[in-house]
Amino acid sequence: MPLAVRLDHGDSRSLQFQLFDQIRSMILRGLLRSGESLPPSRVLSEQIGVSRNTVVLAYERLLLEGYIESRPSVGTFVSGALPETAIFTGTDGCRAPVLPAGDNENDEDFAVRVPRAQAVVNPRAGLTYDFWVGRPAADSFPIKEWRRIIDSKLRYAGARMTEYQDPQGLLSLRRAIAEHVGPARGITVSPDEVVIVGGSQDGLNLAASVLARHVGAFIHEDPCYQGAFYLFESCDLPSSPVPVDEHGLDVACLPEVNRALAYVTPSHQYPLGVTLSLERRIALLQWARRTGSFIIEDDYDSDFRYEGAPLTALRGLDDHGRVFYLGTFSKCLGAGLRLGYLIVPPAFVAAARSWKTLMSNGEPWLEQAAMAEFMEQGAFNRHLRRIRQTYRMRRDCLLHHLRRHFGDVDILGTNGGMHIAWRLPPGFPSAIEIERRAGRAGVGLYGLTTGGACTQTDHPRVADTLIFGFAALSEERIAAAIAILARVLNETQPTAEAREVVS
Ligand SMILES: Cc1ncc(COP(=O)(O)O)c(C=O)c1O
Structure with missing residues (x-):
């Protein structure tokens, strides 16, 4: 049976490589099956109009990579057992082989499934003060x-x-x-x-x-x-x-x-x-x-x-x-x-x-x-002792300024870690609203879901909780940022109840 190969003399790839590539592709797509015989090199060369040497070289490479086998005095056949590695031998800049196509009937329904992933890099740019959670201080390294x-x-x-x-x-x-x-x-x-x-x-x-x-x-x-x-x-x-x-x-x-x-x-x-x-x-x-x-x-x-x-x-x-x-x-x-x-x-x-x-x-x-x-x-423990002290001072500073501006604040998570959670008092704008307004004033604050968390329920803390990553901000910057937040909240005209706690 003649082989349906078509060589392109204008292609930058050699004729021998094109021939090798097309036969390999036919084998991988199942168009040539295990045990099937290939035409003798002389016959194929006449059929496709190339020198016999071109076919011999292409066959040699197919043989070397395990796609075909030669039986002396009998002929050349598609290999009985294709080695796994042969499937992905993409060299000489060759195109990836076409693998056997599956059931194409549902191709139209096929959509690549992209899993959800957390934003590890803060998507918000241009902030002057950023409480993005979980960042150590850059100069602490x-x-x-x-x-x-x-x-x-x-x-x-x-x-x-x-x-x-x-x-x-x-x-x-x-x-x-x-x-x-x-x-x-x-x-x-x-x-x-x-x-x-x-x-x-x-x-x-x-x-x-x-x-x-x-x-x-x-x-x-x-x-x-x-x-x-x-x-x-x-x-x-x-x-x-x-x-x-x-x-x-x-x-x-x-x-x-x-x-x-x-x-x-x-x-x-x-x-x-x-x-x-x-x-x-x-x-x-x-x-x-x-x-x-x-x-x-x-x-x-x-x-x-x-x-x-x-x-x-x-x-x-x-x-x-x-x-x-x-x-x-x-x-x-x-x-x-x-x-x-x-x-x-x-x-x-x-x-x-x-x-x-x-x-x-x-x-x-x-x-x-x-x-x-x-x-x-022992350098690790020394480093820990040093930054623990720095972060403790930053946490204290943050708590001090929140209390100074907002009175008796309801804060969670103060005894450890690198962030705290502030449960906003009744009457305050929602966490998301504060986040938006503070952002416009150059202060990056985060609610639960914008700060790397998610909830599967209608969790009440989503509406009323802000989280502050304090480790990366110096005390001066924390003080300045919370002063801006107080100003922003004053401008938002909180309800009478809230106004009592905003200094
Ligand atoms: C709960 C939690 N676990 C783990 C990590 C740290 O992840 P990784 O060690 O992959 O940087 C974070 C980072 O923010 C986190 O918030």
């Missing part, structure tokens, strides 16, 4: 120490920059993290249970990969951190919101499910800033055990505690392998590092390691090695 460590790591890197490393993460960093979370979070863990990830979001993905096949539902705080909610939404897990009050997740509302995954931020709830009480922590762990469920504990800003001792992490209270603990260096050092860790229950270590390999083959060696040294030398 320990540049000098980091540069020195990076330099010395590079000098002695040897083959570590060229070789793959353990996908679970550098042992020295996993060891340093295991030693850190003991005293800091009450978690006793072996470095074997630590997986280095590219920040919490990557850790959430890893936990989702490990757990999604074992659970039937996703349970989350309401309101909830968008990054977590959107991720589990994209896994198509049915979700169930559990309200948050001033003591954290309302455990009495946890559904009696069979094996679910619950995502929580117990240290400093995102976005309301409240801390989950010890009583509720214990009840949550009991629920997980009773229902065969697992918990992802996102401890994103627990390095900052200003009042009282921090409560032991859920993971530190868990004796039954129910808690995946997520830590990040995004808040205490910087989000640009993209470094964090997932502490997995012992039964999931092998799965997490395999998934991490499948997902990324591990995190960059240089940053891991630098972070390990930063922690081993």
Whole structure:
């Protein structure tokens, strides 16, 4: 049977390549089937009007890449077993091969599904003062120490920059993290249970990969951190919101499910800033055990505690392998590092390691090695002590100026973290309205849903709560921003009741 190839002498690609490409495409599309014979090179060359050598060279390449096989004295045939790698051999600038078409009948209905994702970069530009949540101060990054460590790591890197490393993460960093979370979070863990990830979001993905096949539902705080909610939404897990009050997740509302995954931020709830009480922590762990469920504990800003001792992490209270603990260096050092860790229950270590390999083959060696040294030398703890002090002063300053201008303000989340939530008094314009007006005056303020959270219910806090990320603003700037806010609110003519509290 003659082959339906058409070569173009005007094409910049060689005739031999065009021939190879078209035969390969016919094989991949199933137009030439396994075992089918190809015309002898002499016959094909006459048929398509090219030199025999052109056909021989094209056949040789098809042979080399495993698309065809030659049986001496019998002929040339389409290969019986196409190697996987042959399908994607796009070299010489060749066009991607046309893969077998599926059922095209529904093509018109086909639409690329774009999952929702949180805005990690503030979409609002041109603000003079910005309370965008979760940003450490730019000048807090320990540049000098980091540069020195990076330099010395590079000098002695040897083959570590060229070789793959353990996908679970550098042992020295996993060891340093295991030693850190003991005293800091009450978690006793072996470095074997630590997986280095590219920040919490990557850790959430890893936990989702490990757990999604074992659970039937996703349970989350309401309101909830968008990054977590959107991720589990994209896994198509049915979700169930559990309200948050001033003591954290309302455990009495946890559904009696069979094996679910619950995502929580117990240290400093995102976005309301409240801390989950010890009583509720214990009840949550009991629920997980009773229902065969697992918990992802996102401890994103627990390095900052200003009042009282921090409560032991859920993971530190868990004796039954129910808690995946997520830590990040995004808040205490910087989000640009993209470094964090997932502490997995012992039964999931092998799965997490395999998934991490499948997902990324591990995190960059240089940053891991630098972070390990930063922690081993004690520089990390020194850095934490320093910025904790700075952030505490900024928090105090923010509270002082809110009280000065607005009286007895109802604020949540003051005892730790990098943001607070202000529940507006009755009579004030809605959070969204204040956000809009403050924005026009150059002050970036955020409500719950514009500040990286979402709710699945008609949550009352959405209308009356503003969140302020204070860590990145100096005290002078905080004072100036709150003075502008007071002016803006005075101009908005709040009701008589509200006017009493606006100085
Ligand atoms: C609740 C919560 N978890 C985690 C993160 C940090 O994410 P990552 O470590 O991926 O930078 C954030 C950042 O804003 C957050 O608000």
